[in-house]
Amino acid sequence: MKNIGLTLIVFIAIVCYSCQGESKQPTFSVDLLENGIPLSIAVPVDSPAIATEDWIVKKGVTVKANDDYDLQIFYQESSTSDMASLKARELAEVKDNRYFSAIVEENESGFIYESKIDSTNINYGFRHILLQGNKEYVFQQSLIGTFDLEAVKGMYQSVKEGK
Numbered sequence: 001m002k003n004i005g006l007t008l009i010v011f012i013a014i015v016c017y018s019c020q021g022e023s024k025q026p027t028f029s030v031d032l033l034e035n036g037i038p039l040s041i042a043v044p045v046d047s048p049a050i051a052t053e054d055w056i057v058k059k060g061v062t063v064k065a066n067d068d069y070d071l072q073i074f075y076q077e078s079s080t081s082d083m084a085s086l087k088a089r090e091l092a093e094v095k096d097n098r099y100f101s102a103i104v105e106e107n108e109s110g111f112i113y114e115s116k117i118d119s120t121n122i123n124y125g126f127r128h129i130l131l132q133g134n135k136e137y138v139f140q141q142s143l144i145g146t147f148d149l150e151a152v153k154g155m156y157q158s159v160k161e162g163k
Helices: 003-022 083-095 149-160
Strands: 028-031 040-044 049-055 056-067 069-077 102-109 110-118 121-132 133-143
Touching: 040 056, 040 149, 069 149, 083 110, 083 121, 083 133, 102 149, 110 149, 121 149, 133 149
Parallel strands: none
Antiparallel strands: 028 040, 049 056, 056 069, 069 133, 102 110, 110 121, 121 133
């Protein structure tokens, strides 16, 4: 009798644990090659809105899937192949913003940061740098809108896992 009860408890625990993963939002792979970027990223919708911008010095692509996924990618000829200096440049730019408050997460190719206007108005952003051939790609959240930490982590993860 004890074995049946223990087996039942273990079975219920396994079912509950496996159901947690089902709430994860499905992702779709979007190829950005026709927009000038030779890679794919994961987005939460099948057909996101994609727009391109051409500023003489660099180009940009915006990928908007929903309110929590609005991504900008800037790319240009790279002035260096030193990832540390490219990341330092992005860190300096972010830290120069008067509302910058903290680095939340950091790795060798990017970071997530917090901006705090006041104690009730906290936003998050990220930068992810990719060197490919002679081009540098800088991924970041859209500058239009505000994002919570969960949304920024989702966008950051989607570009880190890009192919």
